[in-house]
Amino acid sequence: MPVHATAALAHPISAAVEATAWDDALIRRYDTSGPRYTSYPTALSFHDQFTADDMTQALERSNASQKPLSLYVHVPFCRKICFYCACNKIATKNTALAEPYLSRLDREMVLTSRHLDTKRPVQQLHWGGGTPTFLTLAQMSDLIDRLDARFGLSSAPDRDYAIEIDPREADVFTLRHLQSLGFNRLSLGVQDLNPQVQAAINRVQPRVLTETLMDEAHRLGFRSLNLDLIYGLPFQTEQSFADTLSQVIELSPARLSVFNYAHMPTRFAPQRRINEADLPSADEKLAILRTTIEMLTQAGYVHIGMDHFARPEDSLAQAQRYGTLQRNFQGYSSHSQCDLIGLGVSAISRVDDVYAQNPTQLSHYEAALDEGRLATVKGLLLNKDDLMRREVIERLMCDMAIDLEAIGQRWQINATDYFSTALERLKTAEQDGLLVRQGLYLQATPTGRLLIRHLAMAFDNHLQHQGNQRYSKIL
Template sequence: MSVHATAASLPVTPAGLPSAHWDEALLRRYDKSGPRYTSYPTALAFHEGFTADNVIQALEQSNASRRPLSLYVHVPFCRKICFYCACNKIATKNTALAEPYLSRLDREMVLTARHLDTSRPVKQLHWGGGTPTFLSLAQMGDLIDRLDARFGLSNAPDRDYAIEIDPREADVFTLRHLQSLGFNRLSLGVQDLDPRVQKAINRHQPRVLTETLMDEAHRLGFRSLNLDLIYGLPFQTEKSFAETLAQVIELSPARLSVFNYAHLPTRFKPQRRINVDDLPGADEKLSILRTTIEMLTAAGYVHIGMDHFAKPEDSLALAQANGTLQRNFQGYSSHAKCDLIGLGVSAISHIGDSYAQNPVDLASYENALDQGRLATVKGLRLSKDDLIRADVIERLMCDMRLDLAAISQRWQIDAADYFSLALEQLHPAEQDGLIIRQGDTLNATPMGRLLIRQLAMAFDACLPEQSGKRYSKMV
């Protein structure tokens, strides 16, 4: 029996999406473009009037809050470009080129820490890219030493220290080194295990590379492993992706991110190497999505929301169950609110009621730091209305439900009246069975969970000003 046939016959648990709930026509009708709401307002609302001086003010004001810290470090280097990639990256095989960048990162840390009470615990640390494991073992150790010297890293058991890994350029020695540096969570890029798909996206990665790393990570006791997959890539079919999923389920990662590929070759140059005729059509993509949800749910994974899945005992699923799940620029997070300090080119900070973003180009980032100032190019200070809407959108995206009475109490407003226009906009979705309203509570149905971004858009007051801006499709 083929993997595809097996997937079709798998039973689906109540947390999944049984056939009776799958409405392809409805998905098509609501499959519009929209924000992913890793922040509200989104980065499109950031403006150049928000400067480094505003960041300094936000840092100093945040000290009184005593909120824990979260550090994000962007490492933009990659040895080889994957054609699907939409990340901010620099292609090179010379690790020596990272040295000047590490020096600039340290300068940024010094300038930031000068205004920050660094006795606050660093509960979260995330290295993204690019490919953080582009760095040599010595460079990774040096970067951790610098972060510890400037901010004071934690060895608390409940810390969440994560790094994104390319299995093609990491080995068991890399993992042992990362463990010694304090990392306790790994995210491995896989995308697809089909050799034909891998060739089309310029990413040759046999299963054994991923499997070897996962085996070693489990042996070393890493707390949580995440695998990234992408659907909608060239030559993918429902059958081929089901075969990849079956292998991934055997590997048994604690978390899975299954992203929808957005083909935007005018914005991302590497995507021009992908032949649009090789991409699966809309019908095939929906079939892939349905099979993904069915297979992962049947395998015991909880569908957290959108493209995230986790085992019931994983901290992500536990946080959702107890209502403490959060959204940040890396997606869903299990930790309570932190002040996020973004370091590196293109990095975004979220400090108190302010967002701040660094330049996306390396030269501008370096020039600012060489002049002795923070590299902020744009940002935003949130109004009270922004903060209320951010709370509502985050709770809807994380809990898949909204308690208007709790919002009323938290913000001292009449939430039903305050959001009367948004609730009116949700009437069609309610009639279509995407959301169920019972008094002051709104609950997303199984189909509504797939379109949670669409439901959240009703509460977004910035969207009218962003008409014509290109967002990714819902599914």
């Protein structure tokens, strides 16, 4: 069992934790802006003094650990823009435009794999976007072949090979093909099943499209299906979203991601097509969230944390029970302790003690690879303080609890002194019932689980230099 596993197991203060009740006024008071902590330090701390050479050295250092690999491939193309979208994407219907991009991806793979011991197993593979199913079946085969040639893909039954799917442009043949390529987990974008909401976000998607794909995926034996929903979209109400949830519960996916829509039209141009007056009020959003948690919990789902729910038998819920859950740029992951290699425009890698990010502009990404160098444009080398706080924040985000005494022993520090500022910051949250503390063991209450980003911010040593104006609201 991993050294941090005990943080997620039963603890004497658990009974006290479960006793707290939902409090609208309290939740609203803490619903400020803050990081999602898919990494610590967050991407706002990355800087352009970090170079491709720094990334190369990190790749070579990582071989000593013999950690398994996780590969993320960013496919930026979409046939149609959804108005809520904040992803890095290119709108086009011409699949031929993907060919030069696939060639650049292969060049990036070659340059990366030169510095890696490719005998290390690839436990995780994730294709995101954009819309990965924008690619033709032949292009998908080509991309898998290139990944296998450069890194050596796995056929192990416990591998986690996932792809994000738009049900409007995938069919049963797509699923059969994906299965033949080795994918065993699917994530389907749904967002909302209400026709008025769908029209307002430019994503008309009848339930039958999703249902047909899910039926076929179950028949083919895909291990885990995830559905993405979004709350806070135009024309949503507590009742309308409850109707969507009722239909989704009938479909019985293994996992659900229920994201909070962050309306930032100054940063994301497609969002300017959304009429702000049509968005639900803060009170309505909170009511939607409460109903979501109640309905999914009653239906047997475990609230993993933040926006993730899973059935108790799913690997995500099992990983949380055993203290091996991890947080990465794709959200929560059941495969801990992998070195993550990000491939493609805007992709971020987490390797050894560094983060490295590729350019967000396609032309800059292409230019770097055409010059025969890795496309790293910025990143960060973590110091000891960063590494310690990353562990604290990640365990808190994953386990909803943290044993600072165990952290102190592992890092050979006096945790009481070292984290004194953070503990001081958390006093008000403790008084308000967001967490229960016994010595150096801190556990979030049900309300604290909702506001776990706020609790994690107490340990963030970079936040004071960034301000939080560029982060989304917590709820």
